[in-house]
Amino acid sequence: MARRNVTLLGATGSIGRSTLDVIRRHPDRFRVHALAAGTRARELAALCREFRPRVAVMADPSAAALLRELLADLPDIRVLAGDDGVCEVAAAPEACTVVAAIVGAAGLRPTLAAVRAGKRVLLANKEALVMSGQLFMDAVAESGAELLPIDSEHNAIFQCLPAGKTRDPEAAGITRILLTASGGPFRGHTAEQLRTVSPAEACAHPNWSMGKKISVDSATLMNKGLELIEACWLFATDPSRIEVHVHPESIIHSMVEYADGSVLAQLGSPDMRTPIANALAWPERIDAGVAPLDLFAIGRFHFERPDLARFPCLRLAAEAFEAGGTAPAVLNAANEVAVARFLEGALRFSDIPVIIERTLTATDVVDADSFETIFAKDAEARRRAGEQIRLLTV
Numbered sequence: 001m002a003r004r005n006v007t008l009l010g011a012t013g014s015i016g017r018s019t020l021d022v023i024r025r026h027p028d029r030f031r032v033h034a035l036a037a038g039t040r041a042r043e044l045a046a047l048c049r050e051f052r053p054r055v056a057v058m059a060d061p062s063a064a065a066l067l068r069e070l071l072a073d074l075p076d077i078r079v080l081a082g083d084d085g086v087c088e089v090a091a092a093p094e095a096c097t098v099v100a101a102i103v104g105a106a107g108l109r110p111t112l113a114a115v116r117a118g119k120r121v122l123l124a125n126k127e128a129l130v131m132s133g134q135l136f137m138d139a140v141a142e143s144g145a146e147l148l149p150i151d152s153e154h155n156a157i158f159q160c161l162p163a164g165k166t167r168d169p170e171a172a173g174i175t176r177i178l179l180t181a182s183g184g185p186f187r188g189h190t191a192e193q194l195r196t197v198s199p200a201e202a203c204a205h206p207n208w209s210m211g212k213k214i215s216v217d218s219a220t221l222m223n224k225g226l227e228l229i230e231a232c233w234l235f236a237t238d239p240s241r242i243e244v245h246v247h248p249e250s251i252i253h254s255m256v257e258y259a260d261g262s263v264l265a266q267l268g269s270p271d272m273r274t275p276i277a278n279a280l281a282w283p284e285r286i287d288a289g290v291a292p293l294d295l296f297a298i299g300r301f302h303f304e305r306p307d308l309a310r311f312p313c314l315r316l317a318a319e320a321f322e323a324g325g326t327a328p329a330v331l332n333a334a335n336e337v338a339v340a341r342f343l344e345g346a347l348r349f350s351d352i353p354v355i356i357e358r359t360l361t362a363t364d365v366v367d368a369d370s371f372e373t374i375f376a377k378d379a380e381a382r383r384r385a386g387e388q389i390r391l392l393t394v
């Protein structure tokens with residue numbers, strides 16, 4: 001069997017490490033062609049020693065210089081620097097599979113480069129799709145790229161859809177998508193309690209171990225808002241056909257309801273190696289290193305409706321999708337700025353949705369007719385979110 005060459009964008013992150021753990025178990029199936037990351041040169045150097053990629057990239061130029069020094073005894077590994085280097089490996093002809101696991105808007109250009117080069121793209125970087133929805137999906141259609149979701153909910157939905165009909169809900173007889181959410185670490189908190197929660201508390205997710213940004217997004221429910229938009233684009237549907245179900249056990253990763261009343265669900269331990277392995281090997285099934293599910297130990301499943309009064313981010317995301325055009329890009333940019341300030345201790349948790357809403361109000365929606373327009377709106381929204389934070393915190 002020919003091995004698949006894989007390029008991993010965001011190699012030092014939470015998804016990156018889970019991906020490498022799956023690849024490590026299957027040296028006969030996968031070979032790492034390139035590893036790319038942001039700033040952590042020592043971590044990337046250690047991964048290069050183990051996986052021996054042909055190319056390694058650091059987006060940060062000084063980190064790239066350090067990586068070059070650290071890998072001086074391995075001259076076969078080409079070291080590239082900067083965003084252009086990340087885009088270059090994303091599109092390189094040697095790899096047929098690209099795992100898009102950079103966090104935030106920084107992932108859009110490289111993910112798009114992989115899409116335009118017609119790769120099998122394993123999408124974790126939901127922000128890229130949220131920002132550029134229609135243009136992104138058009139690029140997938142034009143290049144013939146194969147887009148496979150590894151966000152656990154979307155991978156679950158993908159698995160519950162009839163193969164080949166993932167973009168035609170009508171023809172497939174789909175009536176609803178039931179998108180599950182853990183509810184995050186503050187599910188039972190009162191509005192008053194939410195005012196004083198710390199970054200450390202927000203990052204301590206009850207079920208999943210993830211990067212900081214997505215952990216905060218899970219705590220505000222913005223993650224579910226971004227995922228709602230992600231599901232609309234991936235599965236060609238709209239928010240009226242998606243219902244968020246808070247399911248604190250995080251065992252059912254989402255469900256699809258059909259016209260005959262059948263509801264198909266995908267279950268599994270909350271471990272990202274399952275959706276990653278599913279997409280890496282698709283349509284085959286491989287060992288992901290995940291312990292078998294013990295339903296006797298879990299005992300019960302619970303479901304509740306999300307509380308949009310305490311967690312307005314989910315409502316803001318649905319509204320941004322309905323507004324269309326550049327609104328989702330503005331939502332995403334304002335969220336990235338607010339979350340970063342919250343993690344620095346400079347903004348209250350409960351002010352994250354306030355900043356996003358004010359930024360959305362202050363920024364005109366225009367047609368998302370080009371990627372240039374989207375990047376310009378992203379920059380404008382970041383400036384405006386910064387202003388709103390200054391106004392709120394003086």
Ligand code: NAD
Pocket residue numbers: 009010011012013014015016036037038039040059086101102103104106107124125126127150151152208209210211212213214272
């Ligand atoms: P993380 O913070 O742990 O890792 C982010 C990675 O991106 C790091 O390797 C970092 O070096 C790299 N990076 C950052 N900026 C970069 C740049 N400009 N160029 C190149 N690399 C850059 O984040 P994560 O939790 O692994 O999440 C990654 C993405 O996957 C996010 O979009 C997130 O929403 C999504 N996702 C994560 C999980 C999870 O369980 N962690 C689940 C579903 C979806």
Ligand code: MG
Pocket residue numbers: 151152153227
């Ligand atoms: Mg998810």
